[in-house]
Amino acid sequence: MKTDISVPSLLFIFLLSGTSIFTADSISQGKVSPLKGEINTGLNEFGISLSQDGKILYYYSKRQNSNYSDLYKSVKNGDSWSKGVEIRELNSNFDDQSPYITGDEKEIIFSSNRDGSIEFQLASGRIGVSRDLYYSNFANGRWEKPMPLPPEVNTPEIEENPFLYGTFLLFTRYPFGKVAESDIYLSEFKNEAWTEAFALDKPINTEYAELAATVSRDGKYLYFSSNRPGGYGGLDIYKSEIKADGSFSSPVNLGPVVNSKGDEAFFLEAPDGKNAYFCRLANEGGNYDIYEFSAANEWESLKKNKKISLESIHFRTASYEIEDVSFPILDRLVDFLKENPNIKLKIIGHTDLHGDPKDNLELSRQRASAVREYLQKKGISESRLSTDGKGSQEPIYPEKNPETDGKNRRTEFQILD
Known part of the structure; x- marks a missing residue:
């Protein structure tokens, strides 16, 4: 597959020059609200990805009268978001989830348990199907047939929540049915092939759940969601600085403006340098909606x-x-x-x-x-x-x-x- 940037090392790609505006002050003084318009419904809107111009959000949702989740996209008009449109060319008769769209909307990676995904035997003796990561290219006005990523990435475990930064793919992996054991993994697209994925070390991954990693637009910070102790509720969003030697600083909770008693995940910085988007499950037993965070001027x-x-x-x-x-x-x-x-x-x-x-x-x-x-x-x-x-x-x-x-x-x- 093609990638947006070709670089020789993980250290270089994570140390692109720039300054993230989402400082402790700008976050603590910022504001959070559900997205305006028709994008949020009474059902889940989760697993978001943003186009380069910040005007299109990709996500997945399970609509009424359907047992499976599908990929959707919504367009921003002024400060309002349109009703989600199903991406029919990519959706299957099974779960299609957590899309990552490249900035020019020419390539997509998403998670699915469609026909062709890896099968395995459950303890009960029944056959289970994992959710694997799939790739598709937009060409000649349409999405090509999605193809699974190779065994260096896909396994009998669950792979989801992809985020591509240059040649590096971050994603979540956990054993079937055990999301509490989820960790963040990384693979590099190198010499026209994906390298063997590996789990990030502490302080990112712990014995608790870590998932939905994204990278700030300046390449200096890793955002991810975790239910580790010290948070405000269930899953909270954390921020970790990527140091000069490629290691990570101790993750910092984004605080009570972004995080709530519920669950939060998928923190995406918008290209305008003032806003970010994330998903929140406000009430237990409810559904995820997409929220906007407006940073205060630091x-x-x-x-x-x-x-x-x-x-x-x-x-x-x-x-x-x-x-x-x-x-x-x-x-x-x-x-x-x-x-x-x-x-x-x-x-x-x-x-x-x-x-x-x-x-x-x-x-x-x-x-x-x-x-x-x-x-x-x-x-x-x-x-x-x-x-x-x-x-x-x-x-x-x-x-x-x-x-x-x-x-x-x-x-x-x-x-x-």
Whole structure:
């Protein structure tokens, strides 16, 4: 099959430059609501995937008078979503679930127990059928016949919830009938073939259920659902940073705005940089609906805390040229300042502990000035902005290593009285 991106290593694909806007502050101050329109019904809407432009949602649902689930899609018109349309070319007479659609809607991976899926013998002696992952390509105006992925991915166990990031496929696997034992697996499409799938290590997979993994649009965070202790209800959505060495930070619960006493899964960041979508089962015995999360502008915390420190404003190495990946977060600062015209801001540059202290001091001042100039070009008056540079004089951590270097090499923003 084709893939959107061809890269040589898992580490590289997970460390694409960028900044996720879904910070602790923007999540805790955000808002959640069911999607507007006709997309949600009195039955399940679950297992979502989003087109690249953010205007089409793919999902699965079990409609009335049907014993099986089918694949659907809904279109966004303004702020409202249309009634779901069944994708008949892909659906079978059995369960078709958890679609992943590529951004251009030319390829799809989904889970199904249709004819041709792996069979196995149950303890009772009866024959069971697993749900396997299937792939289809959109060509000549229609979806081609779905084909199962190879044994490196599909097994007699259940495979579902696929999410393709570049050449890497994340999915959920668990023994037949034992969703409580689900884990997140990964396989790479390499040399025109899928590699043997393996379960992610701790702290992602535990003895509890972990499922429905997705990756943030900047490639720096893994979202997934788990019922591990410490949550707010059943399945909660967690976020884990993908570190420079390819390992994962300890997962953090997204908190009570996103998570509830019910179940939540499938956290998808929207391309507008302001919203995300997820599925929620609000009440036991009820059905999943699709919800929208609207992030708060993280700069609002400046009002409360007087000061905010960001390691996500990136500059080229040994330079004060701002990298493009920093522009979205600075643009949100511009919006904040325009909405609060009486605020005056001080921009303070910091470096890590490497290099000559005098050079670091000058570089930090130049970087602060570069940020000020960017804000001015976006319409913020020079009279509202001042700068300073501390070089390597005020490190957060008095040590040198890749992790602490990134935190010391930061830009601070402070409201002036």
